[in-house]
Amino acid sequence: MDSRKRILELRESLHRHNYLYYVKNAPVISDFEFDALMHELQDLEMFYPDMYDKNSPTQRVGSDISVKGGFAQAEHKYPMLSLDNTYSEAEVADFFGRVSDLLNEPFEICCELKYDGLSISLLYQDGHLTQATTRGDGVKGDIVTNNVKTIKTIPLVLTEGNYPKEFEVRGEILMPWTSFEKLNEERAREDEPLFANPRNAASGTLKLQNSAEVGRRKLDAYLYYMLGENLPYDGHYENMMYLADLGFKVTEHIKKCSTLQEVMDYIAYWDKARKDLPVATDGVVLKVNSLRQQLNLGYKAKSPRWAIAYKFQAEKALTRLNGVSYQVGRTGAITPVANLDPVQLSGTTVKRASLHNADIIENLDLHIGDMVYVEKGGEIIPKITGVDLDSRTFMMGDKVEFIKYCPECKTKLIRYEGEAAHYCPNINGCATQIKGRIEHFVGRKAMNIDGMGPETIDSFFSVGLINDISDLYNLKVKDLYRLERMGIKSAENLINSIEKSRNIPFERVLFALGIRFVGEVAAKKLAKAFKNIDNLMSAGFEDLVQVNEIGNKIAQSVIDFFAEEKNRTLIDKLRNYGLQFSFPETEDEITNNKLEGKTIVISGVFEKHSRDEYKAIIENCGGKNSGSISSKTSFILAGDNMGPSKREKAEQLGIPLISETEFLTMIE
Numbered sequence: 001m002d003s004r005k006r007i008l009e010l011r012e013s014l015h016r017h018n019y020l021y022y023v024k025n026a027p028v029i030s031d032f033e034f035d036a037l038m039h040e041l042q043d044l045e046m047f048y049p050d051m052y053d054k055n056s057p058t059q060r061v062g063s064d065i066s067v068k069g070g071f072a073q074a075e076h077k078y079p080m081l082s083l084d085n086t087y088s089e090a091e092v093a094d095f096f097g098r099v100s101d102l103l104n105e106p107f108e109i110c111c112e113l114k115y116d117g118l119s120i121s122l123l124y125q126d127g128h129l130t131q132a133t134t135r136g137d138g139v140k141g142d143i144v145t146n147n148v149k150t151i152k153t154i155p156l157v158l159t160e161g162n163y164p165k166e167f168e169v170r171g172e173i174l175m176p177w178t179s180f181e182k183l184n185e186e187r188a189r190e191d192e193p194l195f196a197n198p199r200n201a202a203s204g205t206l207k208l209q210n211s212a213e214v215g216r217r218k219l220d221a222y223l224y225y226m227l228g229e230n231l232p233y234d235g236h237y238e239n240m241m242y243l244a245d246l247g248f249k250v251t252e253h254i255k256k257c258s259t260l261q262e263v264m265d266y267i268a269y270w271d272k273a274r275k276d277l278p279v280a281t282d283g284v285v286l287k288v289n290s291l292r293q294q295l296n297l298g299y300k301a302k303s304p305r306w307a308i309a310y311k312f313q314a315e316k317a318l319t320r321l322n323g324v325s326y327q328v329g330r331t332g333a334i335t336p337v338a339n340l341d342p343v344q345l346s347g348t349t350v351k352r353a354s355l356h357n358a359d360i361i362e363n364l365d366l367h368i369g370d371m372v373y374v375e376k377g378g379e380i381i382p383k384i385t386g387v388d389l390d391s392r393t394f395m396m397g398d399k400v401e402f403i404k405y406c407p408e409c410k411t412k413l414i415r416y417e418g419e420a421a422h423y424c425p426n427i428n429g430c431a432t433q434i435k436g437r438i439e440h441f442v443g444r445k446a447m448n449i450d451g452m453g454p455e456t457i458d459s460f461f462s463v464g465l466i467n468d469i470s471d472l473y474n475l476k477v478k479d480l481y482r483l484e485r486m487g488i489k490s491a492e493n494l495i496n497s498i499e500k501s502r503n504i505p506f507e508r509v510l511f512a513l514g515i516r517f518v519g520e521v522a523a524k525k526l527a528k529a530f531k532n533i534d535n536l537m538s539a540g541f542e543d544l545v546q547v548n549e550i551g552n553k554i555a556q557s558v559i560d561f562f563a564e565e566k567n568r569t570l571i572d573k574l575r576n577y578g579l580q581f582s583f584p585e586t587e588d589e590i591t592n593n594k595l596e597g598k599t600i601v602i603s604g605v606f607e608k609h610s611r612d613e614y615k616a617i618i619e620n621c622g623g624k625n626s627g628s629i630s631s632k633t634s635f636i637l638a639g640d641n642m643g644p645s646k647r648e649k650a651e652q653l654g655i656p657l658i659s660e661t662e663f664l665t666m667i668e
Ligand code: IVH
Pocket: 081, 082, 083, 084, 112, 113, 114, 115, 116, 117, 118, 119, 171, 172, 224, 225, 251, 285, 304, 307, 309
């Protein structure tokens, strides 16, 4: 068959299967078959670059090339207005009465859920998604088309129907609860700040400059508004159903009502039922259904007269407090956690809630057995926001008293001046803190040592194989494979992974050390500024705060860390084991013309630098980065796990594969 025809056929078929899978939740082919079609299309598109189509299903994956200098902006054809809000049913009744008086004819109200995400405007021209714009200031917003394309429920191409030549669809971009919780768990593991709620997470994600990362974070969208000159129906509800037929995922549970009572019933029903929805909602939106009547009612400065939002009270659940347990973090900070009777909240079962610190417990005047209100906030586990004093009986349980001694090593806790948390000061003797530091050290963004989860660390620690992070570099296969759950193969893999970590660059070693307040960004800044560990260890407070983004808190913490004899000994040991303690000269420093005229494709996973860093190095040395292999490719910078199709293609065209080490020698 003609390959060009096949490309078109594959695109159409993938658009349809995508819709059946993501919007309809009713796939008709297996994931394997879907992937096979996608790979076939990817391969064909590589051979026929002239057939490039920015709305091909292959373009949903996003690019890991960062957009430089932020997003371009576009003016909205129709301003993006907001809605009047109310928390009161009486004001809903006022709205209904006002509309009735002004129209003086029969009307219908379309009731919808108010999704709690960020609004987006999608422009379709000749059946193609041509632009996606954020709300911005309502008049103009950021163009985020590439990021939006990674959302699988948003159609890129409309296949059937007699749609208007040009129209706009608006809706809400959301991060479902499950994706949000997974993302925050990941961020907690990597010591990155958590998102306070799915809305912030969705908004932070959509504004990322790297659309491949946007794709990984699994956003979704519900659409609730169609605008344009020749809309198919006079009814908003009918236009929504029409959009649904075209393949859009429109707001679910939408209902037309003719009486105020029906509207109130809808509100009452969804105030409860929304707790089981997979996404966050914060109210309902009531819209006059007829577009003609909407026009009659008109607009105020910032909002329409034909709509209103009724906001729900923050979602809360009431449950029993059974006890408080205390966790010790790797820095010695003590976190009190409430153990609760399991209760449903925003689609998940809650059994534990964070109590943050002693002051919060005191202010709540908590007693065991209290009925407490839990709410979902930014943390992975929800927080307790209040006590239902009415349900306290004369049988009241004991008052919750914050512990005085470390639950793990029994050392007396201390509280630093100006800090809310209690700490266990036994940094070098408290097993939980030591294990926590090792967990942090081996983490993906730190030394990236595979196969060392908390259980493995615990078992190595308990048999005395590791007492601090430096002991990792002394482990032998023969010490490990006899341990429980550790076969010879996993022991070998683990030792290999530890070996490999000796090449991890200085800034990540610095982050891995787990110095308080020194996260990934601070570690990078410090490594770059001081070049090696000796300079950093001898730096004074004033030298440290000179560095961009290093404040007093971080500076003092670095000084305190290196002031400890034990930490200096640790650094010496790690240095003797061959870990990297100086900043490589490459990356920023190397600027030459050794790659001039060369077109290079980067593929696979690397150890010494990230892909983005390699891209920068290539550009600094006069080379050109390219995303796909062709006869023009000079060579492939090949890391681990290079994709089989790329490897095959390179072989076919006789393009050489250059390893990371060869490449670094080449540009030296
Ligand atoms: S209609 C002119 N419908 O709420 C009215 N908005 O406070 C256009 N929202 O910016 C908006 N769910 O981001 C509409 N079903 C829904 C909605 C909804 C959420 C958001 C939207 C808007 C904000 C208004």
